[in-house]
Amino acid sequence: MSSVTELGQTRPRRRSADQPVSRSANRRWWDADADSYHLEHGAQLGDVDFLWCPENLREPEARLLGDVDGRRILEVGCGSAPCARYLAARQAEVVAFDLSAGMLRHAVDGAARTGIEVPLVQADVCELPFRDDAFDIAFSAFGGIPFVADSAGAMREVARVLRPGGRWVFSVTHPMRWMFADDPGPRGLTVIQSYFDRSPYVEVDADEVPAYVEHHRTLGDRIRELVAAGFVLQDLIEPEWPEDFEGVWGQWSRERGEMFPGTSIFVCRLA
Template sequence: MSQTEQAPTQHLSAEQILGPTRPQHRAAGSQDSRLANRRWWDADAGDYHAEHAAFLGDADFVWCPEGLREDDAHLLGEVEGLRVLEVGCGSAPCGRWLTGAGAQVTAFDLSAGMLSYAADAATRSGLHAPLVQADASAMPFASQSFDIACSAFGAVPFVADSALVMREVARVLRPGGRWVFSVTHPMRWIFLDDPGEKGLQAVSSYFDRSPYVEVDSDGVPAYVEHHRTLGDRIREIVAAGFTLTDLIEPEWPDDLEATWGQWSRLRGEVFPGTAIFVCDLPG
C-alpha cells in the first residue's frame, strides 16, 4: 500500500456540498470564522487530500509549500521523550512524523472531516497519537501540559482572534517551552492569488486587515481567512509572553517544480510565500 494519504475513490467535493461560493472582503468575527471553517474543511477534506496527499505524506513534517522539512530545519529541536501538541493538525502527518521521532504527541483540529483522514493514515502507518476535535481559541488541555507546540499552516490564520491562540499556546506550554508555527506570508495578501503572471500584480493594501470570506448562495460565510501584518504577529507573540527567537522566510528551492494551489516558482522567486515564527517561552 502507498505510504501517502489517499482520498476515497468517491467523495463529494466542497462545491457539491456547499454549493458555489463568492469571495468577499468583509467583517467576520469568531463565531462566523469557527462555523465557516469547520464547515469548509469538513466538506473539502476529500479534495484537499486528493490534491496534496503525495506532497504531505503519511508521516512527514513539511512546514510549507516551499518544501522545508523539519527533518532538515530542526526548528523544534530534539523531540524524543517530549510532550508535543500539534495545533490545527489537519490529517496530522506532522504529528505522525513526531511520533515516529519518539515524541509523545497530541494532535487537534476543528474539522472532524480532516481528523477522519488522520485516523485512516494512522492505521496505514502504524503511528498513532491521540486526536482531539477542538478550537484553537479554547484548547481543552491543562496548563503547562506540553514541552513543544507546533502548527504547519493550521488554525492560526483561520481564527478571528489569533492573539488569543497565542495566549492559549503559552498557557498549555511549560516554562521554557517552544512554539513554532508557519502561516501564509503577509506579503501574499497584496497580490492576486494566481500562480501565473497575474499573481505578480499588487492589488490590495498590505495594511487592509479585512478578512477574506467566501459566502454561499444564502450569504452565509463558508470559508474565512484572516490577515495580519508581520508587526501584528510579532506583537501578538510578545504580548502572550513569548520571545521571538527566529523568523524564517523560506526561499523557493532550485529543485522544486510543483505548484501548491496558487503558490508557484514564478511567484516564490520574487517574494516570500511563507513565514515561520520560532517562539520560546521564558523559563
C-alpha cells in the first residue's frame, strides 16, 4: 500500500535492507514525518506521560520499570520524549536518544512547554555512544527496535550499557500482526502472508531509494536474541484491548484488538 509523505509518494517493494540501508531510510522517514506524526498522535502521547502501546497501557498502571527514583535510565528511540520527561518528573536521571533529528526537535519543543529537560542525543541503537555499565534501566516504547536490521546487535548494545542486573523493557508490534494486512478494519482480519516470512517491509521513493524499513522477528527470534545478549526474560506482556477504550492508531483498533494481540512487551533483566 503506497503512502504520500513529505518524501513524495512511496511504494512498497519486496527487497532486502541491511542495517545501513535501514538506518538511512528510517532517518529520512521520521525526519520528514515528525510533524505529521505528532499532529495525529501528539494528544494521546502527551507532553509528560508514558504510553507503552496503542492499547492505551501506561506506565503508572503497568509499573514495568519498577522504582525509578534516583535510577539512571536510557530511553531508546524517544521520539518527542514524553516518557523520559515523565520519568524525570519522578526523580529519575534520564538520557533519551533517537535516530531522527526531526523527532528530537519535537522533544526540544516538549521540554520548552513543560520546563522538564532531559539530555537528548541523536544516535543509532546499534552504535550507542555511551560507556559500558552506564545505566540501571533501559526502555523503548515502540522506538528503534522494529526498524533495525541488526536487532541482535541492538540487544547486545543495550546489554553493554546496562549494569549487571539492569532492567530492559521494550514494546513492539506483536509478531503475529506481520501475517495480516496493515488495516484496522475487516480487511485486517485476514492472513495474507506467513508468520515465518522475515522479509523486511520496505517503502521506496520515486527514485526507488528506500524511504522506510521495518523488520519482522518471530517471538522465538526475539527471545533467542535476548538470551544471546545475556538477558533473562522475566515477562512477556500482550496487552488486551481495554473495554472502555475506542481509540484507533494506524492498524490498532477494537475490532482487531479483541481478536488477537497488537503489541508485545518484553520485560528482561541482564544476568
